[in-house]
Amino acid sequence: MDKVPEANITYAPVWEYLPQNEGAINIEKDWWKAFESPQLTQLVEIAQQKNSDVIIASERVKQAELQMKIANASLFPTLSLNASSGEKRSKPEGGTWSNSGSTSVGLGASYEVDLWGGEMANRHAAKSNYRASVFSNEAVRLSISAGVATAWFNYLALQERTITAKKNVEIAERIQKIVDSLYRNGAATAADVAVQKTNLLSQQNALLPLQLQLDQTRAAIALLEGQVPQAYQLASEKISDLKIPKLSAGVPADVITRRPDVAIAEAQLKASSANVYAARTAFLPGLQLSGSAGKSASELFSLNSALQSTGWSLSLVQTIFAGGRVANQVRISESRRVELLEQYRKVILTALQETDDALNRVNITEQQENNQQNILTQASRSLKLNEDRYREGSIDLQTLLDSQRSFFQAQDSLVQQRLARLKATVDLYKALGGGWQNQ
Template structure:
């Protein structure tokens, strides 16, 4: 009845809804001045500008087909990546919940059917009868967003969605770095195993020679025992390296989402074992400052700030009256002859205001503000830690590159020393101790050379990880098997489709209001 008499009420309410204000602060990025112009002499020394290989797939710099296959397998099956993708889907659904707050809600609906029986007696005339009563009622409420409560909630959910995307990209960065580091740890250990076996063979021959000389009385037992000690010491390192290789393969299996077992990606080309490359420069497509701010974990930290900031407005909205348009529809009828059917329509505004909260709302605002400040500090710490990681990795790479030439020359000198020591010993100008010392030095220098090569590769991987490289994958958020399982349980609509936002775009520097919302929840 009210709507019929006042037809302008609904347009007026819509105008009020569209013209509402937003209480609480608007999100402002918290970049520190140094982060936008930061540079590092160490990073500049070990990097070169370029677009190839793409920093999103930086491992192509090694030109290793085995590593490429491992990365593809990790993208498709790694459990952490699957969970991160599902959290993006969860954030999309949470955004859909926030968007629903803008629209009218059915607060209550009921329907009832009552059966009634009666018996009337009038003298000798007794009558009985039965009839049904029907009722249907519905109440609808539409809270006008005068203070921006729902708008701020949507703003927060929107930022949380982009934070979930950034967290998935950060998981990609971490997994790709772990796969590459574990792979080259495996290759380094294989190379060390080869060195140990080679030196064990050399030392075994020396031990056999001293055995013969001791039995013939041409040398004393000291040479024999020293040769035996050195040979057995080197031989004992072989099971350690074999165990480390097995553990590295197990770690790769887990990163690839498999139980420990065979690795067809490696076993198909056994000739590539024990290859530890030396890459002297990383290829970066941007300056270090921009790369740091583009790191997925940095962007996730900024989006977490952007998600927390609107919650202050959501809390502040409780300080003001809540204005809603409410309406109800009630219909009743009866099967009793002559009984009228009734239809009642009621509508009007409703105002609720919690004036006596004893500081509860005010303190909730303070809680949200404190959480925002925590997010700001966490973001700033994340940027500083990113800069430290990049500088540390570059510094370690420089040291490894400098040691590489020195250790290669040292290995050559140790090999030459062993040749000379064997020659002098056979000619009788030296004792066997010098041969043992030369063998020990050669084994140590060869091992140090390979270990340093492995450290150089690890430092290069750490540098790419520190600048946020490897955040891209062609694998979907939800693989077909999981999609089928989830759709069998629940109607997901189009929320399991890929988001429309470009996962490569640095969305962290945009305001939440300017970001593109995913298609699924906004429909």
């Protein structure tokens, strides 16, 4: 008989050892509305209905629920109905043919007694797997919502950067006119004209990659929405008009209990513990109770003068030798449980790291945006003063071009800093599990 391996199948959630949820924050389920972007709200709501990953995750929840119902069927006995009718012709050697027929109908019932709790463990495993699929569905929805928000902010930033690049082209065209005028009056050289022409062409060329990225981002949003990219159109908003909500992370226990991926890992660990117990019960004898009742007659298709019968049986089954199959199945279950326990710990540590990183990025990007706004103010003032000074002939063309370049870079950097701050806020929402709560 295979030897039963030793296994410890108990565990405690890690957050039992962390601080309690004092000062925990509440995040609205529709957290994306905090940015006060009507277009973003519409995009997220559509994605929650039509995104392929969301639909796939929902179907997996249905499959897990059906598997749980299959496991729960072990609570009930199995009933079977059988009926048969037939005829046989026989002829003894040297005799004549004779016909004989028979008809029977019977009802049978069997039930496996859950002596050691193995079936109950299977039901617990199925329930935990179902809960894991529900949490996985929530994790997918959170990921898609965050993905839509990030893509939308990217789109608005690219729109703003494209507008800034076009304005920079207009400034280059204005400077080109100034250089041409000075050249005609003998106050500028042909080299100055060529330098500014090169600058103008460079600014016009800088528009092309921005327009390409804008189209690619629009197509990415269409994919998230479950739409065909070619004909997909988006409304417009100003990225500077979006509100950036203030968030605090709360204590560690608050962080890890509000994330669906942590709940998934815990549910999977519970299922693996139940699977270990169910596998170990295979070493123990099984008890099955069965009963039957029926009628049979020697006449074809007739039960008028039938023989009635009833019976029951109680059977005990014990596996003596299986070539190590049962023992190795237990070891596989135990190894799987150890794997999931380490995965559980890893998910918790990752949750804490992601929250800490997101908090730091929110704080840093806010400071960077404020600093960049001051840089832009000074760059705008410098460009205006140098344009006037160039007309007066007190500075050379290169100084003016440097001022224009600094102004353009300051404008472009401000938009990118705004985008970085918005994305950091989305990442913080995601790190905190959005508005989801483990019930």
